[in-house]
Amino acid sequence: MKVSVRISILAALAALILISSATIITISYIMGSKSVNNLSDNLLNMVSESVVESTIDYLDPAAKSMDIGWKLINSRLINKIDVTPGPDDQNYQPTILMVDKITQHYEKSTLDKYQLSQEDLKKLLFDKIIKMTQIADYFSDLLDTYEQILMMDYGDDKKDSMTVKKMPDKTVSTKYVFRFRHKGQYIAIIAWNHKTEAYYSDKEEEHFRNSIQLSKKADDPTQKPWFKGAKQNFYSAVKKGKNPDVFWTLPYIFPSDHRPGISCALPIAKKNGKEMDYVINADLGINAMSKYLETLTISPNSNVFIIDEKENLLAHAETSEEGDHDGEGGGHGEKGDHGDEHNMSSKKTPKHDDPDDSKESGHGHEITLTPLKEHKLYATAFEVSKAISAKLVEGKMIKKFTFSYNDTPYIGAFSTFPKGSYLNWMIGIVIPEDDFLGSVKTNTYISLAVSLATLFLSLFIGIYFASRISKPLLTLVNEADKIRSFQLDDSVPMKTNFTDLKRLGDAFQNMKSGLRSFKKYVSSDLVGYLIQSGQEAILGGEKKTLSVYFSDIADFTSISEKLAPEKLVRDLGEYLGEMSNIISVNDGTIDKYIGDAIMAFWGAPQECADHAYLACKSAIENQQKLELLRKTKWKNENKPLFKARIGVNTGDLIVGNIGSDSRMDYTVIGDTVNLASRLEGINKYYNTEIMCSES
Structure with a gap:
């Protein structure tokens, strides 16, 4: 039994809704008691995986930057400049100007104290800074590209260092520390290149x-943990005959910013590959991880946090009111400009002389990361997790557990970062149990009511959408009928919001457009005949009596040698178009264009009783049209005045699909065709324009 699309859609939709609703209601009733556990398990795992992925994505640019830097340095695209250019070298004028600016910001009393003139200082700084220009530019590009990278460092065993740093006003400054032996003592020159002049004062x-x-009082890069670790990695890799890996430090507080962060360093070898030349390092702030955790809304009172291998609290998002913590400084504190204070503790300590010491804030306090024990809720959850630590697998969430804090039941879970992530950190999730269990019964009743309401509402919606689908389909059927009759010019736009139907409608229009283009290559009569008959083009031909037409431009070779290729193609296209239009109007079939020649025939694929008359008529009209074009348009536009020679012959020939199975032409062959071509050619011997055979 055949039915319409509309009725089929309604029947199928009604049956689907009935079956689905009955299934949903039954499953909801049976599985209601299990849904809470499955939901919490999936949610905890999803959040854990999201935190791992986001944290690695956040820190990964540092490792990639180190790898790219290593490749660029080893390929000598960036490196220390080995030869010191003269100060008059015009290629280094930017560096000369930078050194001039830097030296202007040294107090005269300081220069006098160390018996240095400004010219001596310029020479010392220029000789050092110019060697690091390419590396400094690469560091600046990285800071502009990655927001999480706060500083880039360079350090070598000579205790020379360079730091490219984001400043509080978002500009980038470069700090150089160079050591020299001068006047019998070792001194360290600290040189800042600030874009903001105010920092100098x-x-x-x-x-x-x-x-x-x-020298002994200045910042020493060789004592930095990132330098020591990278150096150790280098010589360990050399012994194994491998390239050194990047070295990650433990989280710590950056001394110049008082922000928590982590460093990623890579040693660079000398040309011999056996000795370390220097170390490059990226300092990444980790405060943004807390901001990300705050966006993870598991439940109204959820808590998500990250701790390191020393059980320091690195980042956390706390939405519950139970997140109290004790200890001096409170660990959480009031959030500062960078949002970092909730990851740090502060305790009073005597102020140190060196502002770059890794433990000093410069404000008389030792800044450290917050120990997890200062946050009682998190610490309680962590202690409970230790009791089931045997179930903790790297990169996997341990089975969730329950515990009580302040007489409130909680659900907790911990997971570690994967082995390949270079981070020995853990993710903790703590959620009040009521956040999951409180709405279970309510949701069960609501799901029953919604399922019933959906059943009736969907029936009405189905009627509406069935109509919206069937109407465009009817339009497509009409378009298909037009294509079958080869009516390609008019198009009815199909209005629908369904992408599949819209794509199908677009496909129909594209097909019509393609067929219109196809008409330009193959006779439209032939294409229309094949479509309407439903026949497939196969090799074969038949003997028929037809009229064949050949035309050629006189002296075309000499004309073409005088014209540019582009102009020749345009002018020839105009000529062929005018001639072909007349042939088509007279029911002729354009067989092919052979350079400037036109081959056409009459009487196939559509029968034509007066084919000989129409072929001769086309020849005469073409010559008349050419005469008009030569006297008016072509003459006024200074175009070549093309003259054509035409040959027409009528006789028996073979017409059909000639070629191979993969490609064929609908054409004519035989002596009749050859004679028509020769008739066209002998025009030049008789100084005529049209030559027709007696037949």
Whole structure:
């Protein structure tokens, strides 16, 4: 039994809704008691995986930057400049100007103290800074590209260092520390290149100012954990005959910013590959991880946090009112400008002379990461998790557990970062149990009511959408009928919001467009005949009596040699178009264009009793049209005045699909065709324009 699409859609939709609703209601009733556990398991795993993925994505640019830097340095695309250019070298004028600006910001008393003139200082700084220009530019590009990278460092065994750093006003400054033996003592020159001039005179941030110190009091890169770790990695890799890996430090507080972060360093080898030349390092702030955790809404009172291998609290999002923690400084504190204070503790300590010491904030307090024990809720959950630590597998969430804190039941879970992530950290999730269980019964009743309401509402919606689907389908059927009759010019736009139907309608229009284009290559009569007959083009031909037409442009070779290719193609296209239009109007079939020649025939694929008359008529009209074009349009536009020679012959020939199974032409062959071509050719011997055979 055949039915319409509309009725089929309604019947199928009604049956589907009835079956689905009955299934949903039954399953909801049976599985209601299990849904809470499955939901919490999936949600905890999903959040854990999301935190791992986001944290790795956040830190990964540092490792990639180190890898790219290593490749660029080893390919010598960036490197220290081995040869010191003269100060008059015009290629290094930017560096000369930068050194001039830097030296202007040293106090005269400081220069006098160390018996240095400004010219001596310029020479010392220029010789060092110019060697690091390419590396400094690469560091600046990384800071502009990655928001999480706060600083980039360079350090070598000579205790020379360079730091490219994001400043509080979002500009980028470069700090150089160079050591020299001068006047019998080792000194360290601290040189800042600030884009913001005010930093040179900032009394509150004296470590942003240019200065000269005794070498032993200045910042020493070789004592930094990132330098030591990278150096150890280098020589360990050399022994194994491998390339050194990047080295990640443990989280710590950056001394110049007082922000928590982590460093990623890579050693660079000398040309011999056996000795380390220097170390490059990226410092990443981790405060943004807390901001990300705050966006994870598991439940109204959920808590998500990250701790390191030393059980320090690195980042956390706390939405519950139970998240109290004790200890001096509170660990959480009031959130500062960078949102980092909730990851740090502060305790009073004597102020240190060196503002770059890794433990000093510069404000008389030792800044450290917050121990997990200062947050009682998190610490309680962690202690419970230790009792089931045997079930903790790297990169996997342990089975969730329950515990009580302040007489409130909680659900907790911990997971570690995967082995390949280079992070020995853990993710903790703590959620009040009521956040999951409180709405279970309510949701069960609501799901029953919604299922019933959906059943009736869907029936009405189904009627509406069935109509919306069937109407465009009817339009497509009409379009298909037009294509079958080869009516390609008019198009009815199909209005529908269904993408599949819209794509199908577009496909129909594209097919019509393609067929219109196809008409330009193959006779439209032939294409229309094949479509209407439903026949497939196969090799074969038949003997028929037809009229064949050949035309050629006189002296075309000499004309073409005088014209540019582009102009020749345009002018020839105009000529062929005018001639072909007349042939088509007279029911002729354009067989092919052979350069400037036209081959056409009459009487196939559509029968034509007066084919000989129409072929001769086309020849005469073409010559008349050419005469008009030569006297008017072509003459006025200074175009070639094409003259054509035409040959027409009528006789028996073979017409059909000639070629191979994969490609064929609908054409004519035989002596009649050859004679028509020769008739066209002998026009030049008789100085005529049209030559027809007697037949």
